[in-house]
Amino acid sequence: MLSPKLFLSIWGVPSISLLGRLDERYVMALKSRKLKKLFSQYISENVMITTNGKHQPEALGCAVSAMGVDRILFGADYLWISLKEAVELVERTAISDPNKEMIYHLDAERWLKL
Secondary structure, eight states: OOOOSEEEOSSHHHHHTTHHHHHHHHHHHOTTSOOSSOHHHHHHHHEEEEOOSOOOHHHHHHHHHHHOGGGEEOOOOTTTSOHHHHHHHHHHSSOOHHHHHIIIIIHHHHHTTO
């Protein structure tokens, strides 16, 4: 497994919904340049995202589906969003309790060697 090269905070969750569109546009715009993988594969292999920001649970569910739960860290946009609101976002998302534990702390422990 490759180590992440970039952490996206705040805009990480909503931007993941655009990966399919970026794949399509890359193919349309840069036909002469061939990547070995889809643009979205490079993103999901090299980027970590956080739950920072106030998003709908469906957006976090989309990010889990697109990136895998092992690429998502818990975060709160504190002072703008309370820790309580940040936790409520994760709790309202239709993912398993073990996946929530990965987001809350297990992913950070693994990737950041805590």
